[in-house]
Amino acid sequence: MAGAQVEEKAKPSRSILWVARPMLTAARQFGRSLLRPSTIVYPFERLEDPQFRDRVGVGSGMPIGVGHIWDNYRGVHALNIATCISCNLCAFSCPDLCIDMVTVPGGDPKHAKKSPQIDYGKCSYCGFCSDACPEGCLTMTTRYELSVTKRAEMIFSPQKLQEVFDRKLPMNPVRVERPANEDAILLEPPLCIGCNACARDCPTNCITMLDIPKVEAKPGEKVAKRIWKEPVINDSDCVRCGTCISVCPKECLFWGTRT
Amino acid sequence: MSEMWINMGPQHPMTHGLWNLRVKIDGEQVLDVDPEMGYLHRGIEKISEDRHYNEVITLMDRCCYVAGMSWEHLYVLAAEQALHVEPPERAEYIRVMSDEFQRIGSHVMWYAAFVQDIGLMTPFLYGMRDRDLVLDLFQSYTGARMTYEYMRVGGVRNDLPPGFIGEARKVCDWLIDRFVEYDQLCLNSDIFHKRCDGLGVMNAQACIDHGITGPMLRSAGVRRDLRKDRPYSAYDRLEFDVAHAEAGDVTARYLVRMEEMRQSVRIIRQSLDWLEHHPGPVLAQELPRWLGAPYAPVGREGYLLKRNYPKGLGFSAIEEPHGEALAYVVNEGSEHPYRVKFRSPVFANVSAARQYLVGYRVADIPPIMGSVDVCVGEVDR
Numbered sequence: 001m002a003g004a005q006v007e008e009k010a011k012p013s014r015s016i017l018w019v020a021r022p023m024l025t026a027a028r029q030f031g032r033s034l035l036r037p038s039t040i041v042y043p044f045e046r047l048e049d050p051q052f053r054d055r056v057g058v059g060s061g062m063p064i065g066v067g068h069i070w071d072n073y074r075g076v077h078a079l080n081i082a083t084c085i086s087c088n089l090c091a092f093s094c095p096d097l098c099i100d101m102v103t104v105p106g107g108d109p110k111h112a113k114k115s116p117q118i119d120y121g122k123c124s125y126c127g128f129c130s131d132a133c134p135e136g137c138l139t140m141t142t143r144y145e146l147s148v149t150k151r152a153e154m155i156f157s158p159q160k161l162q163e164v165f166d167r168k169l170p171m172n173p174v175r176v177e178r179p180a181n182e183d184a185i186l187l188e189p190p191l192c193i194g195c196n197a198c199a200r201d202c203p204t205n206c207i208t209m210l211d212i213p214k215v216e217a218k219p220g221e222k223v224a225k226r227i228w229k230e231p232v233i234n235d236s237d238c239v240r241c242g243t244c245i246s247v248c249p250k251e252c253l254f255w256g257t258r259t
Numbered sequence: 260m261s262e263m264w265i266n267m268g269p270q271h272p273m274t275h276g277l278w279n280l281r282v283k284i285d286g287e288q289v290l291d292v293d294p295e296m297g298y299l300h301r302g303i304e305k306i307s308e309d310r311h312y313n314e315v316i317t318l319m320d321r322c323c324y325v326a327g328m329s330w331e332h333l334y335v336l337a338a339e340q341a342l343h344v345e346p347p348e349r350a351e352y353i354r355v356m357s358d359e360f361q362r363i364g365s366h367v368m369w370y371a372a373f374v375q376d377i378g379l380m381t382p383f384l385y386g387m388r389d390r391d392l393v394l395d396l397f398q399s400y401t402g403a404r405m406t407y408e409y410m411r412v413g414g415v416r417n418d419l420p421p422g423f424i425g426e427a428r429k430v431c432d433w434l435i436d437r438f439v440e441y442d443q444l445c446l447n448s449d450i451f452h453k454r455c456d457g458l459g460v461m462n463a464q465a466c467i468d469h470g471i472t473g474p475m476l477r478s479a480g481v482r483r484d485l486r487k488d489r490p491y492s493a494y495d496r497l498e499f500d501v502a503h504a505e506a507g508d509v510t511a512r513y514l515v516r517m518e519e520m521r522q523s524v525r526i527i528r529q530s531l532d533w534l535e536h537h538p539g540p541v542l543a544q545e546l547p548r549w550l551g552a553p554y555a556p557v558g559r560e561g562y563l564l565k566r567n568y569p570k571g572l573g574f575s576a577i578e579e580p581h582g583e584a585l586a587y588v589v590n591e592g593s594e595h596p597y598r599v600k601f602r603s604p605v606f607a608n609v610s611a612a613r614q615y616l617v618g619y620r621v622a623d624i625p626p627i628m629g630s631v632d633v634c635v636g637e638v639d640r
Contacts, residue, residue: 021447025440026381038388072420074402095314126317126408131416140402172402176416176542 071170074127076143077118078171079161081106083137085203086114087241090129090138098122099129104158111201115158120146131176134204134239141169183255184235185244191252194227198244198253206237207244262290269298273625275372276635280612280628287620294612299639307599312338312412315599320406322601323637325368328361328397329579330637331410333586333601336491338412341573341590344546349539350414351492356427356530357397357409358492358577359523363434364393365580366516366523369632370441373513376629377454382444389437392430399423413543424531431524431531438520445513455509459615459627462507469611472604473582475631478515479507485578497529509630516632581605581632603637 040046081104091099098119107113116129116138130139141164148154156164199207209229217223231244235258245253268279277298283291303322307315319334320327332354339346346354371386394404400419401409409416445451461471463479476483484501486494502518504511573588582604591597608631616627 019449022444025443025447029381029385029440072399072402072417095310095317124317124406125403126406127402127416128314128317128408 071142072172073142073144074125074140074172076120076141076146076164077116077130077156077161078139078141078165078167078169079115079158080137080165081115081158081162083135084113084115084158085135085137085239087134087203087239088114088243089132089134089239089241090116092241093128093132095126095128096122096124102158116161117155117157118161119155121151121154127172130172134241136175140172141167143167143169182240184258185233185238185240185242185253186256186258187231187233188252188254189230191250192226192230193250194229195249196227196229197247197249198231201243201247203241203243204237204239206234207231208234261285267624268295273376273628274635275629275633276638278609278633278635278638280624282616282621282624284621287622289616289619289621289624292612292616294609296606296609296635296638299635301640303640304599304601307596309595311594312342312596315596316410317406317408320408321636322603322640323579323581323634324405325634326361326365326580326637327405327407328357328409329365329577330584331407332358332492333575333577333579333584334588334599335410335412336575336577337573337586337588338590338596339573340575341571341588341596342412343569343571344413344543346414346543347540348493349418349534349537350541350543352530352533352537353415353419353541354410355493355497356527356534357401357407357415359526359530360393360396360427362523362580363520364390364397365632366520367393369516369580370513373626373629373632374445376625377451379444379448379451382441385437385440385444389434392433396423396427396430399426411542413546414541416542418541419534424535427527427531431527435521435524438517442517452510455513455626455630457506458509458619458623459630460506460508461611461615465611465614466507469614470607471582471611472607473579473632474502474512474515474519475582475608477501477503478511480505485576485583489576491575491577493530493533494526497526499526509626512630579604581634581637582608584637601637601640603640605632605634606638609633609638 086101086107088101091101098121099116100119101114102117103112104115105113125140127140133139138161143164146154194209196209199205199209208231210232212228212230214228215223231253233244242255245255262283262285264281264283266279266281268274269277271280274280279295279298281293281295282289283293301321303318307318310318315334315338316331319330322330338344367386367390371383371390374382374386397407398404400417400423401407461475461479463476463481465471466476466479466481472483480503482501482503485491486499487501499522502515502522504515569590570592571590573590574586576583576585583602584604585602587598587600588596589598612628612631616624619627
């Protein structure tokens with residue numbers, strides 16, 4: 001097997017020069033750091049500042065960092081309430097259970113509109129919520145400063161997240177593609193009573209209630225009492241949030257592969 | 260004459276984390292040692308059973324806080340085998356590149372902490388400075404500096420951003436020059452040699468008997484490296500040498516780790532060359548149907564169990580910066596793993612402390628234990 005034997009490189013010596021030689025290396029580094037410092041004066045110089053960002057970086061020979069690809073950073077979230085569809089997917093995908101869906105103004109009187117409220121005391125900034133968001137309204141920004149004096153201030157309401165959005169910080173540009181063979185929502189027709197709950201609560205309005213022919217009662221048999229409508233789901237609009245499954249009173253919707 | 264047990268730890272500068280080394284001494288002589296682990300147990304294996312396959316990745320970063328990427332890689336390899344998923348080739352090269360950058364980051368962090376154990380402060384600052392470049396690179400494409408959450412079952416989360424490859428090359432050039440400087444600071448120093456030569460000697464047979472892996476095993480003359488012996492991801496398509504030494508003492512471990520970093524730069528350069536010319540998808544298109552979106556755990560109970568998803572077992576072994584890590588994932592056809600088990604290399608390395616500490620002096624314990632590269636996060640999990 002190929003191998004790199006490393007022991008010949010170590011040559012211990014007992015000369016007094018071998019004590020002084022590391023000091024020479026350190027002195028060389030010291031002189032270099034006078035010209036090109038390795039640290040920044042943090043509150044006054046910030047890496048996200050565009051002017052500063054162009055100045056530092058490995059390219060300029062300064063050992064500070066790779067300043068100019070900073071937009072990927074997963075920091076405090078930004079929420080655009082206007083495009084939020086209340087699908088709950090961010091809350092379901094959160095591994096730390098730090099997202100609560102709270103009511104925000106803007107919904108119609110029958111359905112309250114709900115948007116995520118994030119507890120930054122628990123958040124691990126993994127980005128699963130922004131990956132799961134089908135509308136791209138919950139993204140992560142480059143904001144990294146989050147020092148507060150009370151624990152309650154760590155809980156960011158949707159309005160507070162909207163303020164972060166309004167500051168127009170650089171957003172995380174990464175969008176994760178959904179796999180081609182996701183499960184779809186299927187219907188078990190004999191159980192359906194046509195109650196319209198799924199179509200009413202669907203955040204993307206991808207469910208339409210279509211008329212179906214009424215079943216004629218055979219002699220001696222009772223037909224189920226129902227409204228003769230059935231949900232039809234548009235798979236391309238569906239974001240797979242499962243709201244329809246959770247509101248269905250008869251449990252007639254389920255996950256499966258459409259054939 | 261007067262023997263006594265003393266505790267080094269759980270809060271001791273030597274331990275680099277929460278664990279306790281009980282030492283039986285007679286004056287300066289170490290007669291017996293007894294490492295005690297378990298202060299940092301968080302039950303990661305048990306929590307994993309209650310999580311979605313992809314959500315376990317967030318825990319893997321917390322396993323080892325200096326080598327999170329390697330542990331993510333370990334887990335996703337096992338999970339892919341259990342779920343019958345094939346990652347695209349580009350994702351494999353990105354993983355290898357991330358692994359090697361992580362190895363450099365971990366070894367530089369080890370260097371910084373180790374020389375501080377000996378009492379040298381200047382190399383500590385140099386090491387921390389250069390590790391920051393690696394963290395910056397990670398941040399530029401994963402979005403975080405330590406807890407990356409970058410790999411996914413079936414690939415990686417996102418592709419490399421534009422301009423990354425050029426920056427990574429510059430970092431490689433910068434680091435190669437710094438490794439020379441590290442050697443100048445330590446190997447040229449008589450103090451370093453007086454402090455480290457001939458300490459903590461383990462011969463090859465003792466290493467094998469006690470399950471010691473990684474740089475400690477290679478420094479004793481055993482040329483075992485899972486990247487060569489059991490290639491995973493794209494390692495069989497890359498050229499590199501296995502660094503090894505014969506002496507088995509603290510200096511030999513230092514030399515092996517330094518050489519490994521140079522080999523890592525070699526691997527990174529090759530994978531960057533490949534990545535530059537082969538664009539493509541980084542996440543598999545054919546995933547298990549429920550792995551894409553996080554589903555609402557509502558509605559019909561056990562809807563996943565009702566449908567017969569393929570079951571499977573996943574086993575993976577990778578060469579982590581500290582040694583050989585193993586993962587075992589059992590997929591019983593539900594959306595959560597049925598059982599997850601990890602083998603931490605540091606646990607075996609630290610458990611054999613009696614073999615390489617007894618007979619030396621108390622003042623030798625920090626350099627010897629420093630050369631083991633203890634990371635308590637993965638010992639206790």
